[in-house]
Amino acid sequence: NAGVTQTPKFQVLKTGQSMTLQCAQDMNHEYMSWYRQDPGMGLRLIHYSVGAGITDQGEVPNGYNVSRSTTEDFPLRLLSAAPSQTSVYFCASSSRQGTQPQHFGDGTRLSIL
Amino acid sequence: GQQLNQSPQSMFIQEGEDVSMNCTSSSIFNTWLWYKQDPGEGPVLLIALYKAGELTSNGRLTAQFGITRKDSFLNISASIPSDVGIYFCAGHSPTSGTYKYIFGTGTRLKVLA
Numbered sequence: 494n495a496g497v498t499q500t501p502k503f504q505v506l507k508t509g510q511s512m513t514l515q516c517a518q519d520m521n522h523e524y525m526s527w528y529r530q531d532p533g534m535g536l537r538l539i540h541y542s543v544g545a546g547i548t549d550q551g552e553v554p555n556g557y558n559v560s561r562s563t564t565e566d567f568p569l570r571l572l573s574a575a576p577s578q579t580s581v582y583f584c585a586s587s588s589r590q591g592t593q594p595q596h597f598g599d600g601t602r603l604s605i606l
Numbered sequence: 607g608q609q610l611n612q613s614p615q616s617m618f619i620q621e622g623e624d625v626s627m628n629c630t631s632s633s634i635f636n637t638w639l640w641y642k643q644d645p646g647e648g649p650v651l652l653i654a655l656y657k658a659g660e661l662t663s664n665g666r667l668t669a670q671f672g673i674t675r676k677d678s679f680l681n682i683s684a685s686i687p688s689d690v691g692i693y694f695c696a697g698h699s700p701t702s703g704t705y706k707y708i709f710g711t712g713t714r715l716k717v718l719a
Contacts, residue, residue, distance in 0.1 A: 497648075528709075535610075535694065536649075536709040551706070583648050594639050595696075595707060597648035 495519050499584050499598035506574045506605050514569040514601050516584030522596075523589035525567040526551070527559065529580040530600070536583065542567055543589070574605045612695055612710030620718050625682040627713040629695035637698040638678040639707065640669050644691045652693075653680070687717050 500515045518525065526541035528551075538551030542561040556578060558570040567586075571578060581602050585595035612629045619625055629638070637656055641649035653664050655671035655678060662669055666683045678697070682689055695710040 533711060535612075535711040536696075538706065541706065585648075594651045594654050596651070597641075599646070599648045 497584055497586055497596055497598035499582075499601050501601060502599065503602045504604070506571075506603065508574060508576060508605060510574050511570070511572050512574065514571075514582055514584075514603070516567045516569070516598060517565050518567075518584075518586040518596075519565065520586060520588075520596070521564060522586035523564065524595075525561065525584065525586045526595065527557070527567070527569045528583045528585065529553065529578075530583060531580050539569065539582075576605045579603060579605045610695055610697060610708055610710035612713055614713055615711070616714040616716070618716045618718060619685055621685060621687060623685055625685050625689070625715065626679065627693060627715075628677060628679045629697070629710045630677045631697055631699075631708075632676070633699050633701065634675040635678075635697035635699050636675070637707075638669070638671050639696040640667075640678070640680050641694040641696065642691050643694060643712070649694055682715075685715075685717050687719055690715060690717050 497518045523544045527539040528536040537553050539557050540559040542548045545564050548559050581600045583600045584598045587593045587595040610629045639654050640652045643649045653662050653669040658675045659673050660671040668681045670679045692712040692714050694712050696707040
């Protein structure tokens, strides 16, 4: 009963460091996405993918890279972390059939010092 | 980027009371979703709405897809302490791109026993 799994749950980085947030889903969903959640801002779309090998930018893509080599995995990379990237990051997936609801992971809480 | 207007931002209620919250948009949506987020977890889908005027229930929760297609409402009857959390609406616009949902800023609910 895994659904969408995100790792790590917590991370502290120094400015300029790089890291990859992992996301995996076991529901064979075509569509996957990354959001960041900041106080009073709701969820903002960073990047999304409609299938393996296909990615596109969302609302706030700067400073983040993604790739989708398999249906199951959709990692998010921070190349050079900045304090403005301190946030809670959520990965979500959904079936490609119509506008199906997205299923979320439990999030990664990231602090950049 | 476009966001939904969700109100109220927060509310304190007594256990047993009914709760109402709503989301409004400046553009027409063809899907409305309601999620609940508990502390330290990802959003969990409560109700999905796909047709204008649709009224759907999930236990003590009832949501409606506004007839104008620009708003949606969520009601919780006879609230209990475990209803505490943040409730998000999300909408899909025909012009926003396939699979891309827009999220409200959330209603933070606190129930006083």
